[in-house]
Amino acid sequence: MPVTIHDVARRAQVSPSTVSRALSASHLVRVTTRERVLAAAQELGYQPNPAAQSLITGRTGNIGIIVPDLSNPFYTGVLRGVQARARSAGYAVFFADSEEDPAAEAALVRTMARQVDGVVICAPFSTDAQLRTLAELTTLTLLNRRLRGIPAALMDSAGAIRQVLEHLAALGHRRCAYLNGPQASWSNRERRRGMRASAAARDLSIVEFGPFEPNFDGGVAGADLAVASDVTAIIAYNDLMALGALSRLADRGIAVPGRMSVAGFDNLLYAAMCAPPLTTVAMPMEAGGRAAVDLLLAGVAHRHLGRSGPVTLKSVSSGHDGGTYRELSTHLIVRATTGTPSIVTSIPAGGADPRAAERPRKRETA
């Protein structure tokens, strides 16, 4: 039923191999012939069979993307970037949600491996060893995780938290709470690392809480702990947690930013929409997805180059050693949840903080 290259060949009065060449290595066939072939293909609505193509060429024209939790808008942003870039490069995208399970991740890579040219994987919870194993199955590119020998698109987590601390220090804060995300998460580790470096330099002391689930409820839980300590600001692992903290503070009648400043990371759409709009650090999610695809396709090209040329065993095994990272910059977005700390240790419950009214509310459309 589907039209094959033979049908086109018959209609164009040439051999199948000429059709193949006319469609790919066009310079090997006479112009008039190629036009005849193209016309025939057009009329018949010929579409090459990708299975047959990949069987012989070894390339599939597909890539995979694996994320740990699609309900987190951070990853939908990444997915959008990945998909857009892949499409413009002529690649189709396999998608899978590992649900934060390293075993599932491994299984998914394994099933994808045979029908993709490479996989972009967001795997904050896998061990280094697990990832290295997976890297042997296919060309791999990481997102927000640095691992020697595997290319990665990274967002500047250390710089992100530095900007937050600078901002808070400039406002006069001296003691801040940090609500940890998942302990095993690479981003959380990076964030702590950056925090320690920056806090010391700015005479800020940090009180850590958690780890918490990186979602709304985790923020709710963290807020209470932070309030009980003597901090004037809460830095949450991500926006979802910050929103949870914000909500909890509102429920308890604690003025933001009057008695407590709050900041998050990611710059989700909702961070700008909620009241008061959240101060946060914009993470380049789509750009990260795009960069990851670029690195991946470079790796694919490299690997394929190595295969076709007359190479030594050594240069093949080294593969694309890909000590290539791409670090994307982040930037602070100051909205309405951060302000100067109050000197007064307690404020009449429910009393409106005058500063909250003074502060102009700014809205970003992200």
Add this chain to the structure above:
Amino acid sequence: MPVTIHDVARRAQVSPSTVSRALSASHLVRVTTRERVLAAAQELGYQPNPAAQSLITGRTGNIGIIVPDLSNPFYTGVLRGVQARARSAGYAVFFADSEEDPAAEAALVRTMARQVDGVVICAPFSTDAQLRTLAELTTLTLLNRRLRGIPAALMDSAGAIRQVLEHLAALGHRRCAYLNGPQASWSNRERRRGMRASAAARDLSIVEFGPFEPNFDGGVAGADLAVASDVTAIIAYNDLMALGALSRLADRGIAVPGRMSVAGFDNLLYAAMCAPPLTTVAMPMEAGGRAAVDLLLAGVAHRHLGRSGPVTLKSVSSGHDGGTYRELSTHLIVRATTGTPSIVTSIPAGGADPRAAERPRKRETA
């Protein structure tokens, strides 16, 4: 480099065909032989080449999902459902975002068609004719769109809005605003249809505004129009718009639900998190995704059955006529943005509405 069926055959001392049978039609091969083959495959880490398999069988083990806008959490919910169900059925998932462009949708289906067994498509903006054309390229299943001859998973939009109107009528509302989503959207048409039917029966009059973009900004715009009319409640096309309306009302100092009630659709995560929590109708996004995959796979099985058996041309061409729909129920979630309408036409600006304080705030975790 990769291990093939021949490697396994050599190691197990059998022919490649026996290996193939041992791995699939296991009853055709002696038990001891099969065990030997399985052991060899295991030791070599054999993974069948899907390209070769699909080349001869015509099946790919993949399905596709196309959504119009991944940044809308509604579709990420659908995507989660699709992916989960597909995975448990042993299918891999191609994903693509059409960015609301029917032409892109067509192109995506066309490129996917050759390497999937079927496609789930959320295409609120394509014309019926366009969809029928695409249905000829591959097995198709729709989501939230009814089209004769193509199976679909549907969410009960009419019932959804009926529940909202019942709720508002019971509270005493008589005039409500409806903020239209995109006019061409099937869901919006369904919602209006259901609305007309239900409103008449309940002595409610509806004022319509829009169409608006189905996002936060659309809601902001709609809120002002609604306030200028003499309605006591705003029903938004979806939660994103409702949140926008809510934010705008707060900015203008209009008490919710004191002077204006607000309701949305979808029950996004943020609808429960924002203050005040939004009354909305839960749409079964993941269940919809799962149902769509079920229908799709049934269609795939049917089509393949027709192909393998000794069939007449007629029964093949009728294909899976799939007059099969699956309608999923929706349910209202009453939170804090709907209340009894105030009789007073104007309230001192900025004055707190006593009812707002009385009303207990309820939080749902979705």
Add this chain to the structure above:
DNA sequence: ACTCCCACTACAAACGGTTGCACGGGTTCA
């Protein structure tokens, strides 16, 4: 002991493309 049968296995073709190689015919140069 011979035949028949059945269970199991091997052979080979096919799926739809790609690509190395050879060949045919025209052009160019000696």
Add this chain to the structure above:
DNA sequence: TGAACCCGTGCAACCGTTTGTAGTGGGAGT
């Protein structure tokens, strides 16, 4: 005018798997 050459095309093998068919062996029945 003949040889060398080159461009354009066809032939055939191959990618890895499935599957129809043929063939082999052993066991059972008479």
